[in-house]
Amino acid sequence: MKKSFERTTRRGFALSIRYILFLLVLASTIEGNANGQWAPLVADSSAASRIQWWRDAKFGLFIHWGLYAIPGRGEWIQWDEQIPNGEYAKLADEFHPEKFDPDAWAATAKNAGMKYVVLTSRHHDGFALFDDPKSNFTSVKSAAHKDIVVDYVTAVRKAGLRVGLYYSPLDWRYPGFFFPDIYQANALEMRDQYHRQLNELASHYGKLDIVWFDGGGANWLGFGGVQFKGGWHARPKDENYTGTFSWKDEEALSSLRSLQPSVIVNDRTDAPADFRSREGDGAMGAFENHYPWELCSTITEGAWGYQPDAKVKSFDSIIRLLVGAVGRDGNFLLNVGARPDGQIDPLQVQRLKEVGSWLHNYGDSIYGTRGGPYLPGDYGVSTYHDKTIYLHILNRPEKRLRLPPLQAKLISCSSPTGEHAQCTQTVAGVDIVLAENPTGNAPVDTIVALSIASPASDIAQISTKADTPATAPVAADIKK
Incomplete structure (x- = not known):
């Protein structure tokens, strides 16, 4: 200048x-x-x-x-x-x-x-x-x-x-x-x-x-x-x-x-x-x-x-x-x-x-999905497309994640990010047990895909009792 x-x-x-x-x-x-x-x-x-x-x-x-x-x-x-x-x-x-x-x-x-x-x-x-x-x-x-x-x-x-x-x-x-x-x-x-x-x-x-x-x-x-x-x-x-x-x-x-x-x-x-x-x-x-x-x-x-x-x-x-x-x-x-x-x-x-x-x-x-049906909470957020619900676990528990009951039949679950995921559905909720990532590195977003028998869009929003942001540390808002 x-x-x-x-x-x-x-x-x-x-x-x-x-x-x-x-x-x-x-x-x-x-x-x-x-x-x-x-x-x-x-x-x-x-x-x-x-x-x-x-x-x-x-x-x-x-x-x-x-x-x-x-x-x-x-x-x-x-x-x-x-x-x-x-x-x-x-x-x-x-x-x-x-x-x-x-x-x-x-x-x-x-x-x-x-x-x-x-x-x-x-x-x-x-x-x-x-x-x-x-x-x-x-x-x-x-x-x-x-x-x-x-x-x-x-x-x-x-x-x-x-x-x-x-x-x-x-x-x-x-x-x-x-x-x-x-x-x-x-x-x-x-x-x-x-x-x-x-x-x-x-x-x-x-x-x-x-x-x-x-x-x-x-x-x-x-x-x-x-x-x-x-x-x-x-x-x-x-x-x-x-x-x-x-x-x-x-x-x-x-x-x-x-x-x-x-x-x-x-x-x-x-x-x-x-x-x-x-x-x-x-x-x-x-x-x-x-x-x-x-x-x-x-x-x-x-x-x-x-x-x-x-x-x-x-x-x-x-x-x-x-x-x-x-x-x-x-x-x-x-x-x-x-x-x-x-x-x-x-x-x-x-x-x-x-x-x-x-x-x-x-x-x-991410693409072509909608948010839910599990609302944001301490665990992270969820998205869905057709008959698949994606759990984005941004704050991973040590071993097990327990979510509220799901008003749809759970057929199977898997983890696109490479973890071994074992899912159990009962009237009390959905329990997800995650083995350690085989690479030894915990991803920023552990994704678990839940395959269900009916469209996820038919499921009402499910509160996780902690509808709070699960984001990175917040920077000050900047004028645009």
Whole structure:
């Protein structure tokens, strides 16, 4: 990085008193909003069939990439360090991704056993990785002179993976986002950009399978907002913005769905969504099979955007997150932050390859399954497909695992992970005795497959008396 930029990054804006007050209350509101879910769910007749492929896919790759990769301090660097818009925009002149290889990205996802990919087409800083004829802040008009999205979608489709794009209506360059009533004309310009760019993406890049929204809706509008009722204070976390400005999300998504009839979207606008989002390791939560949902998290212990010294999470912790989400009847979207030159860090690629090897061996217990019928507990989680129940034993007992009664006849049991499993069914429950793994190494997930005489989908959920997360140590949630 240029020294002049380094000097300016921490200098900040000449803030008004009211804006300083706003910054003081922001910290107390943004964490609650970041994990918030506010959109209603779709109720049309084709909703279930539209999302079925996604529910079967289970595992996807999230890629955060933009100008923020250049300084390498996370995707929120402009906001966190209060970098003036003009200074931040100069990064576009340094955007030279000489090693950008979308085919390599797609191969990384495929080798990891992932079935879909989601790329940040535009983050909160407003820099678009696609062409927008009405904006100068795009990759096409940067030093790269390249439409990143068109190359990305071509490579992902060619690899046989599903195509997803992240898009944020929020744009830090617009004061109308922070104070939409005072700066309403500016807020309307921001809304016009949102609708226009969404139509650009839906019209010029072929079939899109997922649009992953962030930063939109009345929940985030104004970053929690500042109100004056007997003194300045933050808008309460459980209250949405109620001023005169509207994103007109339903209008935007109606246009999106007319152009992309099979697209699925998440719940971070105010328009009806196909699935809900849980963000960060700590948001794993409880079992939920009444609607589709997805846990998103990072492969590193740090921000979502590239950080050169970020520690890569262990193989065991990633498997626990994947299995924990699927066993709770959700999906798992695992993020990498690409380097400024366009490459994914080799250590992250290696970790993803290790996960892919595990899925190559044990993917039958993940892909095309549903969570249950045994609910999550101290032992771990369960999944099922047809007449097979897979017990994912994440916290292995010394010798025997005893589970509550199973309302189906148990025919046989086996262990895909190589242990000798002996199962006994009585009216009191199911007892599983596990011999030591012949390799001498206890796997992170001991899998026991129970073959039953009738479809597992006919069995009601079975409480294990400890419906608590059985995941890896929780890292602090990171803003996306």
